[in-house]
Amino acid sequence: MRTRRKAPPRRNGGRGDQTSGRNTPVFLLSSVVGRLCVLLALLVVRAASASAQEVKDVRAVLQAANKAMGGVGLKTIEYSGAGWFSRIGQTYGLNEDWPKYEVTGYTRAIDYDARWSREDYTRRQGNYPTLGGTPMAQQHVTAILSGTYAWDIQNDMPVALTRPYLDGVAYTDLRQLELALTPHGALRAAMAATNATAITQPIVGASDFGLSQFGRKVTIVSFSLLGKYKMNVTINDQNLVELVDTWFPNPIYGDMDYEMRYTKYKDFGGIQFPTLVHVHQGDPRLNPAHNYYELNITSVKGNVPVQTLPVPDVAKTATMPAVKVESQKLSEGVWLLAGGTHHSMLVEFKDFVAVVEAPVNEARSLAVIAEVNKLAPNKPIRYVVNTHHHFDHAGGLRTYFSQGTTVVTHESNREYYVDILFHPTAWTLQPDRMSIYSPMYMISRRPPPIETVGGDTRATAPYVITDGVRILEVFHVQDMAYELGDNSYRQGNHGQDMLMAYLPKEKILLNADLYSPPAQGAPPAAPTNGMRTLYRNMVKLKLDVDQHVPIHGRVGTNAEFLKIVAPE
Numbered sequence: 192m193r194t195r196r197k198a199p200p201r202r203n204g205g206r207g208d209q210t211s212g213r214n215t216p217v218f219l220l221s222s223v224v225g226r227l228c229v230l231l232a233l234l235v236v237r238a239a240s241a242s243a244q245e246v247k248d249v250r251a252v253l254q255a256a257n258k259a260m261g262g263v264g265l266k267t268i269e270y271s272g273a274g275w276f277s278r279i280g281q282t283y284g285l286n287e288d289w290p291k292y293e294v295t296g297y298t299r300a301i302d303y304d305a306r307w308s309r310e311d312y313t314r315r316q317g318n319y320p321t322l323g324g325t326p327m328a329q330q331h332v333t334a335i336l337s338g339t340y341a342w343d344i345q346n347d348m349p350v351a352l353t354r355p356y357l358d359g360v361a362y363t364d365l366r367q368l369e370l371a372l373t374p375h376g377a378l379r380a381a382m383a384a385t386n387a388t389a390i391t392q393p394i395v396g397a398s399d400f401g402l403s404q405f406g407r408k409v410t411i412v413s414f415s416l417l418g419k420y421k422m423n424v425t426i427n428d429q430n431l432v433e434l435v436d437t438w439f440p441n442p443i444y445g446d447m448d449y450e451m452r453y454t455k456y457k458d459f460g461g462i463q464f465p466t467l468v469h470v471h472q473g474d475p476r477l478n479p480a481h482n483y484y485e486l487n488i489t490s491v492k493g494n495v496p497v498q499t500l501p502v503p504d505v506a507k508t509a510t511m512p513a514v515k516v517e518s519q520k521l522s523e524g525v526w527l528l529a530g531g532t533h534h535s536m537l538v539e540f541k542d543f544v545a546v547v548e549a550p551v552n553e554a555r556s557l558a559v560i561a562e563v564n565k566l567a568p569n570k571p572i573r574y575v576v577n578t579h580h581h582f583d584h585a586g587g588l589r590t591y592f593s594q595g596t597t598v599v600t601h602e603s604n605r606e607y608y609v610d611i612l613f614h615p616t617a618w619t620l621q622p623d624r625m626s627i628y629s630p631m632y633m634i635s636r637r638p639p640p641i642e643t644v645g646g647d648t649r650a651t652a653p654y655v656i657t658d659g660v661r662i663l664e665v666f667h668v669q670d671m672a673y674e675l676g677d678n679s680y681r682q683g684n685h686g687q688d689m690l691m692a693y694l695p696k697e698k699i700l701l702n703a704d705l706y707s708p709p710a711q712g713a714p715p716a717a718p719t720n721g722m723r724t725l726y727r728n729m730v731k732l733k734l735d736v737d738q739h740v741p742i743h744g745r746v747g748t749n750a751e752f753l754k755i756v757a758p759e
């Protein structure tokens with residue numbers, strides 16, 4: 192209500208905007224009774240509401256919201272609830288939402304001044320479909336932030352977090368962002384920021400799930416956190432925080448959206464808190480829902496004692512391990528490139544090489560490429576085979592693509608890779624080579640170098656990479672759960688787009704996520720639907736296999752595999 196004086200002059204009676212329908216009757220009625228001054232004042236207010244207005248006193252807006260939310264003098268907060276979380280980046284098919292699992296007994300305790308947050312919950316598969324993945328085992332999770340340190344607790348022991356979240360952002364940064372993503376934390380972070388700006392605008396049309404809509408005004412405050420992360424806080428006309436957004440670096444999406452949606456507010460002893468916390472992570476271009484988690488909050492307590500813990504040594508000394516590539520010769524001209532959480536396989540041809548799988552992120556790709564150049568000097572990497580679209584298996588593809596290597600993937604991924612994964616949009620938070628150097632892609636290299644495999648490769652033919660001597664075949668893995676007596680679609684595969692790579696002469700079969708030979712000395716593995724599906728595909732395709740090369744874990748023999756899958 193402070194800046195109405197600055198409203199632009201109303202020119203055409205509001206024709207063409209959403210408020211004109213309401214203004215016109217007011218005009219007619221008012222002119223009859225001759226209350227022109229009141230009318231003009233009213234029109235100015237209406238005109239102002241039709242477009243975004245810059246907020247002059249951002250601090251006053253934040254203080255008003257903090258007061259309404261019960262945030263003044265709020266030092267600690269503890270809230271509990273239950274709901275579901277999701278496995279980000281692990282969809283079965285590209286157009287589906289992230290696969291969900293159940294979360295019970297969720298409690299979060301925050302001490303804002305100490306910059307302490309502790310989340311405790313139990314996760315398990317519940318009744319959510321596994322979609323070809325292994326069911327989420329029941330596990331208690333404890334996730335902690337203390338100042339600039341982050342760690343988990345497992346079996347009463349502190350655990351360092353040395354692998355970045357989704358192979359892109361350090362947990363120390365992520366959890367600091369997550370503290371600022373809480374309803375009251377967002378206001379505190381905005382008030383502490385030195386660069387906050389804001390606009391007030393009406394949301395003209397409809398919105399989902401109780402967010403401001405139909406002309407109700409919101410104020411959106413924008414500022415940066417930790418020197419580089421953008422954060423937006425949307426405050427509704429009740430002075431309640433209804434959306435908080437930030438973006439973090441990710442090897443698939445670049446700047447990846449993280450959005451908290453706070454609705455169904457309730458008064459908990461003077462503290463306003465949403466009873467529905469609904470969270471998005473991802474990109475609506477790929478996955479319109481991109482639902483990360485949802486909690487129904489049943490209990491909120493303010494200024495209760497919150498027990499903090501000293502920062503354990505494992506968290507103090509935690510460092511990201513250097514990217515390591517260890518090569519293992521599998522056959523003449525064929526190497527496993529291991530040394531991390533995900534492997535690649537190098538296949539050497541007469542005057543080029545092919546790499547199967549570009550997992551994790553660019554740092555991994557650069558290290559793998561360096562090793563490839565050592566093992567097969569002066570041979571260009573002409574092909575990179577991508578087993579499936581999951582984040583952890585596709586996160587290194589951009590590095591190859593940006594130098595003109597042909598990406599071999601399932602046909603269902605083509606459009607997604609062109610539009611999102613390989614899109615030359617600027618990545619501001621952690622720019623990769625493609626983003627920084629923009630190597631002529633979309634100017635001089637059209638069409639993009641992507642070759643696709645699809646359909647029933649048993650009925651058609653595999654995609655073949657060959658120099659006339661060595662042969663590398665790429666097959667689409669058929670989902671054969673129905674042949675295993677399980678009628679539910681997509682229980683036997685891991686991704687709709689799953690490919691496997693086969694070297695017929697070397698009798699090597701590479702698979703991702705369907706079968707990883709159990710660690711040496713481990714008890715024999717129970718067969719999974721993924722293993723059965725791999726086996727069924729081998730039989731149908733008459734693949735003669737000696738060695739199983741997984742993307743995770745060690746190389747194993749087929750005799751060992753058959754023992755586990757136990758065919759009669």
Ligand SMILES: [Zn+2]
Nearest residue numbers: 581584685704
């Ligand atoms: Zn996967």
Ligand SMILES: [Zn+2]
Nearest residue numbers: 583703704743
């Ligand atoms: Zn995997």
